[in-house]
Amino acid sequence: MKLDSKYFDKIRVKRGEERVTRDKHPPCEWPGCPKPGRHKAPKGRNQEGQFHSFCLEHVQQYNKTYNYFDGMKDDAVRDFQKEAQTGHRPTWKLGQNSSSMNAQGRRAKPGSFRDPFNFLGENGKEVNTGTARPLRNAELKALHTLGLDETATKEKARAQYKTLVKRLHPDANNGSRANEDTLKAVIQAYDYLRSTGFC
Incomplete structure (x- = not known):
């Protein structure tokens, strides 16, 4: 070329x-x-x-x-490897109060806990603000299926469920199955509320 x-x-x-x-x-x-x-x-x-x-x-x-652990005793190597499983961060047994640990993993002194929003109140016990958690959309829809609104309590939902089942059941309507779909919807709505812990 x-x-x-x-x-x-x-x-x-x-x-x-x-x-x-x-x-x-x-x-x-x-x-x-x-x-x-x-x-x-x-x-x-x-x-x-x-x-x-x-x-x-x-x-x-x-x-x-090359040996990273050169010069370390066997016990120190085992401790290092055990701590490496948690990234060398402090841990505690299940059930211990982790909130009493400071950033270095040591127990904090009594009274050193900061509560800037006063969630624990004056005497250190949790304050009940009286507001329940907000309802999810699916929970609100289930309450509407039962004929209730967002102000309904557990007791009111149970009572309404029993009333609707008695009213819509085929035995109460001379064997008519006209209300069967509505009855299924009411049962599903109540089951959902029970599964979320509302009832």
Whole structure:
């Protein structure tokens, strides 16, 4: 293939790729090695985020002997591995009062708990504001199916359910099944309210 072109002779060629990459990397940190240190290797425990720069041959040699737990006793290694399961964050047994722990995982002093919105009141007990949780749309729809509004109580919903079942049941209508769909809707609505804890 012959490259005869008036443009070919004017093309500038960049420095060789090999030379550019060699300039970007520091020299290998292995004693007496003149090669570029293209490969990172961790420095070790208590030096997280710090790395040695080695050439390929020496990084392989370093990795064969690297031990993060070098110098630690077996019990300390087991404790470290156990704490690593929770990211070295404080934990407590189920049922213990986690709110009495401070950010360092130590027990907070009595009376040091902050309650900026006074949820616990003056004497430290929970304040009942008298407002129930807001109803979900599906709960409101179920109450409407029973002929009730959002102000209905559990007792009112139960009483209304019993009244509607007695009124709509085929036995109360000489065996007529005309109200069967309405009765099914009432039963489903009440079952839903029971499943959410409303009734």
